[in-house]
Amino acid sequence: MAKTYLQTIHDRAVAVSDEAIAALSGFDTDMPTAATDPTETLCLLNTLGSPATTATTSGRFFGLVVGGTLPAALGARILTSAWDQVVFNDATSPIGVKLEQVAAKWLLDVLGLPAQSSVGFVTGATMANFTCLAGARHAILAQQGWDVLERGLWGAPRLRVIAGAQSHVTVLKALTMLGVGTDVIEWVPCDEQGRMDANHLPAPDENTIILAQSGNVNSGASDPVAQIVERANGAWVHVDGAFGLWAAASDTTRDQLAGYESADSWVVDGHKWLNTPYECGLAICKHPTSVHAAMATQAPYLKVGGDAAPKDMVPEFSRSARGVEIWAALHSLGRDGLSEMINRTSEHAQTLAAGLRKQGFEVLNEVVLNQVVASLPLADGWAAKLAADVQNSGDAWFGPTNWQGREAIRFSVSSWATTDGDIQRTLDAIACAKEGVGF
Structure with a gap:
C-alpha cells in the first residue's frame, strides 16, 4: 500500500479534495470490542487516510521549508521501526548509538563546524533550539556561581537576550519554555532582506545570549554572523539555521553564511533541506559539557563514565533511532x-x-x-x-x-x-x- 502510494504520488493533486476530507468521517466509530485483523486495519487506513494526505512528498509542494523524504531515509525509518530500538544508551541500542556517532561526525564535517561539537538528535528545530539554549543558560549562570539545576530561576542573575526582529517563532517558543519572556528581548532591526543589522547590535556582555539566524523563512537570507561574533564580547552566539545551515554543504551557497562556524551553538533540521522524515532535528553545540550539564539525568541503573549517552544530551529520556535516518540520507547522497x-x-x-x-x-x-x-x-x-x-x-x-x-x-x-x-x-x-x- 505504501509503495503504491509513492508510485502514484506525482499523478495526485497536491491538495486534498473536499470528498477525501468528508470521507474521514469513516474513522468516527466506536473502538472495536474484538481484535481486528491487522491487514483489515491497514486497508481501512489506506482507503480513507491516503486520499486525505497533502502530497508533501511530490515535487510540487512549496508551502513549507520541507522536502520529500529520500528513498534511503524512508527505508531507514521502516527498518528502524521494525528494529523497535530505544536509543537510551549503547546497551539498549548499540546500532542506534553507533550510527548517531557516525552521522554526527559526518554532519560536522560536511557543515564545516568544529569537530569537538556535540550533536543531539531531537524531534525538530523547536527542541533543538531548546536544547542549545538550555546549555547556554546553564553556562552563563554557572559563570556567575548560580546552579540553575539546583536553584532554578527564582532569584537567579538576569540573562540578557539579543535577537533580530525577524527571528523565527520556534526560537522564541524555546526561550519561553526556558523561563525567558519575550518582553525582555533586546530586538535588533533587520534590513530589507530580513538580516539582522549588526550596526544596531546593543553592547553585549558575558551575561548575554545573541540569537542569530541562517535562513530567513521568507527571503532565505542569513544574519551577518561574522560581524555579530566580532561584537559579541563574550556573549553566547546561537544560530538558528533550521534550513539555511544546509547551505554550508555546497561551495556555491556557503558564502551566504560567512562566519557561522565561529558561533557557540547551531540548529539544523534534517526534514528540511536534507529530505529526511520528520523528527530529525539536530542540536549542535561547541561546548558539549554545557549541554550535558543541562540535559543529563541521574538514576542508579544508568551507565557511568565513557561517552555521554544520547539521553544525557537531549530532553527525551527514551526515543526512536532517528539518527539512523540522518545517516541513511547522508550515506545515500554522499x-x-x-x-x-x-x-x-x-x-x-x-x-x-x-x-x-x-x-x-x-x-x-x-x-x-x-x-x-x-x-x-x-x-x-x-x-x-x-x-x-x-x-x-x-x-x-x-x-x-x-x-x-x-x-x-x-x-x-x-x-x-x-x-x-x-x-x-x-x-x-x-x-x-x-x-x-x-x-
Whole structure:
C-alpha cells in the first residue's frame, strides 16, 4: 500500500479534495470490542487516510521549508521501526548509538563546524533550539556561581537576550519554555532582506545570549554572523539555521553564511533541506559539557563514565533511532549528492522567480537560496485567493505571506523530487489563477 502510494504520488493533486476530507468521517466509530485483523486495519487506513494526505512528498509542494523524504531515509525509518530500538544508551541500542556517532561526525564535517561539537538528535528545530539554549543558560549562570539545576530561576542573575526582529517563532517558543519572556528581548532591526543589522547590535556582555539566524523563512537570507561574533564580547552566539545551515554543504551557497562556524551553538533540521522524515532535528553545540550539564539525568541503573549517552544530551529520556535516518540520507547522497541537491533546488527557485517576473510579479527577495517571495499590486486578499485557487487546481501547493508590509505569496523549493517540469506546471497554474484575482 505504501509503495503504491509513492508510485502514484506525482499523478495526485497536491491538495486534498473536499470528498477525501468528508470521507474521514469513516474513522468516527466506536473502538472495536474484538481484535481486528491487522491487514483489515491497514486497508481501512489506506482507503480513507491516503486520499486525505497533502502530497508533501511530490515535487510540487512549496508551502513549507520541507522536502520529500529520500528513498534511503524512508527505508531507514521502516527498518528502524521494525528494529523497535530505544536509543537510551549503547546497551539498549548499540546500532542506534553507533550510527548517531557516525552521522554526527559526518554532519560536522560536511557543515564545516568544529569537530569537538556535540550533536543531539531531537524531534525538530523547536527542541533543538531548546536544547542549545538550555546549555547556554546553564553556562552563563554557572559563570556567575548560580546552579540553575539546583536553584532554578527564582532569584537567579538576569540573562540578557539579543535577537533580530525577524527571528523565527520556534526560537522564541524555546526561550519561553526556558523561563525567558519575550518582553525582555533586546530586538535588533533587520534590513530589507530580513538580516539582522549588526550596526544596531546593543553592547553585549558575558551575561548575554545573541540569537542569530541562517535562513530567513521568507527571503532565505542569513544574519551577518561574522560581524555579530566580532561584537559579541563574550556573549553566547546561537544560530538558528533550521534550513539555511544546509547551505554550508555546497561551495556555491556557503558564502551566504560567512562566519557561522565561529558561533557557540547551531540548529539544523534534517526534514528540511536534507529530505529526511520528520523528527530529525539536530542540536549542535561547541561546548558539549554545557549541554550535558543541562540535559543529563541521574538514576542508579544508568551507565557511568565513557561517552555521554544520547539521553544525557537531549530532553527525551527514551526515543526512536532517528539518527539512523540522518545517516541513511547522508550515506545515500554522499558529499557530492548533498551539494548537488542544494544547488539544484536553489536553481529551481531562481527559475521560479524568473517565471513570476515574466508574469508581472515583483519578487521581493534576493533569491540567494531556495526561497521566493512575490507580490502583485492588488487590493488586500489577493494572495490568499490566488494560493487557494492553485491549491484547488491540484497542480501545486504554496501559501500567502506578509513580508516587509507587503502581501505576497511564498515558495520554498526544498524537495529532491522537484523537477523542471514541476516548476513549469506551477507557473502555468499561477498564470491561470491570476485571472481570478483580477490581474
